[in-house]
Amino acid sequence: MTDALKAEAIYDAMGTVLTRWTMGSAAAAAAPFWRAELGEDPAEAELRLLALSGQFLGIAVTAEPASTLRVLPDIPALALPTLPEALRPLARRMLAAKKQAQGKTELVDFLAARGWTTHPADWMPEAGDDDAPDVYAPWRDWAEIAASNNAARQQTNDHITVGNWDDFWPAARKVALAELRRRDPSAARAVLEAKLGNEGADTRLRLLSLLSERLSDDDIAFLEAIVANDRAPKVKALATSLLARLGRGQVIGEDAAELAGFFSVKTRGILRRARVIEAERPKTPAQWQRRKALLDGADLASFAGALGITPQELIAAWDWNVDPAADMALINLVVATGTDTQVADVAKAIGQHDATGLIVALAPRIAPTERARQAEAALNTHGIRFELAQTMAGPAARLNDPLSAPAGKALLAALRSDDAKPSDQVAELHALGLIASREGARRSLERLTAAGLLQGDPRLDMLRLNAALDDKGAKP
Known part of the structure; x- marks a missing residue:
């Protein structure tokens, strides 16, 4: 038997050997080509067969590469430097200790805020890791390139336009669009007007949220068009909330009037009369659910209008720390539909009333x-x-x-x-x-x-x- 034929015979026999071992049976009889090496002692023969099989599979057997190999682009360099080599073992230990994604995100955010990034061998974001700092956008796109069968796009410019939109992979596109919005709000809106409709609902939602930066009356017509024409309810809801921040919220209708019925405007004090908004405690689970549904679908201006006061008066008169669910609902209303001034008013109010935990919910709107x-x-x-x-x-x-x-x-x-x-x-x-x-x-x-x-x-x-x-x- 030639060496080549012997190798083929050994490889073919490995399946039978492994099957017998899996079933708890002796396998020496399935390897007659090693009879001399295995010897006569049955127990010793099994041990020798194990050693010879391991050596054969580790040395003589190699996986065949795919018929076509795909060469990935190099992992791109980031805009911030990599963590110093001496500190990488400490960062690795901390990343390994954090079982939950939130713990790893906190560390990555901390490093980015201090002007550093992780080494790619220690941590890399996944393509869909929207919580990763913007500095990692090139790595997120690289991960998407690696997972897809598409060729890498040739991005020749960091400044996004209608003409080079398709040159950007999704993460880098969002970062470039955010930067354009900060620099030139009208130009960013023009790019979105031309390209947003071609994206999926989740992508439209993420990109439309960029309009919250430097939101102005110039955006009203575009937002109204989205409310009228977009196919996705969540995209329509975001556009509606952005319009509400601009004073183009819903008119006071039956739902707002019904919501106002769960609250009452009262006055307190003898020498110094002060207006206070008190939540009427619902009496049944159905009423709790209804109040929640009404609050989820309202905007700040229509809620205040139904109570006969302005949004600023609503915030000033709110009775904090009595009904936590109502407190959180008001915060969510302000985050979604309040102006920047109203956000600042609520932040001040919860600080004065020892309701500081609510500031976490305000975080998306606070610098x-x-x-x-x-x-x-x-x-x-x-x-x-x-x-x-x-x-x-x-x-x-x-x-x-x-x-x-x-x-x-x-x-x-x-x-x-x-x-x-x-x-x-x-x-x-x-x-x-x-x-x-x-x-x-x-x-x-x-x-x-x-x-x-x-x-x-x-x-x-x-x-x-x-x-x-x-x-x-x-x-x-």
């Missing part, structure tokens, strides 16, 4: 610097935990002395307690590392190690990364 300021104020004034402060602030926070806040004092006390465990305060310490400035992270590490935590404690990973990382990001 990053204002979110960070609100979070710092809530830490110092209302004693919220670092976890909530981090959710409120997002990646823009840079607190120089967070442990001086009530949450910091509570954290130190908990870590010093006699019954403290090595697994305690994991989330709180991680959030502390996300909201501290570089100097604040260094100070916090000193105080935490003085409180008894070890330098190598994995709970301090986020603080260590923060303290070691040059802050190259835009300062709030």
